[in-house]
Amino acid sequence: IADQRARLNKAAADFVAKPKKLLIDGEWVDAKSGKTFSTVDPATGLEITRLAEGDAADVDVAARAARRAFEEGEWPRLRPRDRQRLLLKLADLVEAHADELAEIEALDNGKPVTYARFVDVNMAVDFLRYMAGWATKIEGTTLDLSTGFTPDDQFFAYVRKEAVGVVGQIIPWNFPLVMAAWKLGPALATGCTVLLKPAEQTSLSALRLGELVMEAGFPKGVVNIITGFGGTAGAAIVEHPEVDKIAFTGSTAVGKLIGMAAMKTMKRVSLELGGKSPVVVMADANLETAIPGAAMAVFFNMGQVCTAGSRLFVERKVFDQVTEGVAEVAKSMKIGAGLDPASQLGPLVSAVQRDRVMAYIQSGLAEGGRALTGGQVIGGAGCFVEPTVFVDVNSSMKVVREEIFGPVVVAQPIDDIANIPAMANDTIYGLGASIWSNNLSFVHRLVPKIKAGTVWVNCHNFLDPALPFGGYKQSGVGREMGRAVLDLYTESKSVLMQI
Ligand code: ADP
DSSP states (O other), X not given: OOOGGGGOOHHHHHHHHSOOOEEETTEEEOOXXXXXXXXXXXXXXXXXXXXXXXXXXXXHHHHHHHHHHHHSSSGGGSXXXXXXXXXXXXHHHHHXXXXXXXXXXXXXXXXXXHHIIIIIIHHHHHHHHHHHHHTTOOOOEEEEEOOXXXXXOOEEEEEEEEEOOEEEEEOOSSSHHHHHHHHHHHHHHHTOEEEEEOOTXXXXXXXXXXXXXHHHXXXXXXEEEOOSOIIIIIHHHHHOTTOOEEEEESOHHHHHHHHHHHHTTTOEEEXXXXXXXXXXXXXXXXXXXHXXXXXXXXXXXXXXXXXXXXXXXXXXXXXXXXXXXHHHHHHHSOBOOTTSTTOSBOOOSXXXXXXXXXXXXXXXXXXXXXXEEOOOEXXXXXXXXXXXXXXXXXXXXXXXXSOOOSSEEEEEEESOGGGHHHHHTOSSOOSEEEEEOSOHHHHHHHGGGSOOSXXXXXXXXXXXXXSOBOOSGGGEESOBSTTHHHHHHEEEEEEEEEO
């Protein structure tokens, strides 16, 4: 495939051509070391551009700037309504640059540009607008108390909700712009200041968002963006004493490292980690929607979704019909570069990810799994893998147990519906699940037994900013979105006044 940069419209092309820097204290600066690294188009394997390679020295300057912005200057004096107004302005700017951001995302991540435009960019806008509203609705409580130590002692007590402070936000490569908006929204609504580290594979849309943050008029030092690698820039954010809280989205393995490192300075931590989400299809479901629904549950974004429906459980009497139907959907999807408007599935994000997914597919085949479709890498310099449907698997296989983060689903038949909770919960993860059935009583009885932060019924992967999102078990700590996220970005201060 030819250099995809040629497909960009002028706005995105101009942005990509500009030198890429770090955003620290309101200025775009090079890394102190002067080092840069390459960001690659996964459709072609060609370098798109080079990014500043931030490390501990840059993080230190940014953390101190974020601390100053939090304690002094304009930001702490802004009224909630002004924070709301700035967030709404940022949402408007993202919307005004929607096509450009979608092209940048499609080039850097590989996802089809139409999805980038109508899923990713729209979600980012929605999410910023939703969080803007919370800026003016953060409330504490008041209580009348008495200790009973003396007959007439009396206290007036209240609980203040205060911004947690400087927040380090480390995000992954699967939804780069959405993740940046998802993280910045609650931090800015509550009055925190931020060090944001995008994933090294996909930093471009976050850098463009950083320009829009400055254009919206956020005071300097409120949002700092450090591009660089996890082990250096990321680890430095987690360790920095001026950082009060870490919000991380990424793999469970890295989440554990970050959680443990953050405890050294007792940072507040919220983690959105991996999943191996079950999709349960009952024979009474409307199969005309359940089959494409189960297919999209796992193939959307090439399976690079933390809630990907990667374990498919189907009642035995419709097992062949559903699994063959999902395989047909897989075969019918057009695979190509994200910027090719005809593409329905893009490449995986990187050669590393392609090789990781292929190793899982090979392990599944070696352990006796049968691929109804897929199973092959698509040759050439791009990072393309065929969407793959495995049957003849059992619950001890690696492909069934581990998160693949690729377009691979493992299907198992349900022989006894009493076993559904045990089958669905037979995983270290607990992020998402979906149930496809028209039997409402059955669904309502099953939902409480599924250990997952989100259970979808007759749909999968739908998110709304008003709904808390997060994981049971090793899928994470805390709930983002909805009212719940405010708890992650505020401290409670109890005030007791003897009266
Ligand atoms: P993947 O392995 O799929 O690339 P990761 O969970 O490693 O996903 O990456 C998610 C984010 O975490 C990225 O921004 C990455 O740079 C960052 N990261 C990776 N390792 C560390 C680490 N040890 N400390 C802090 N951040 C890290």
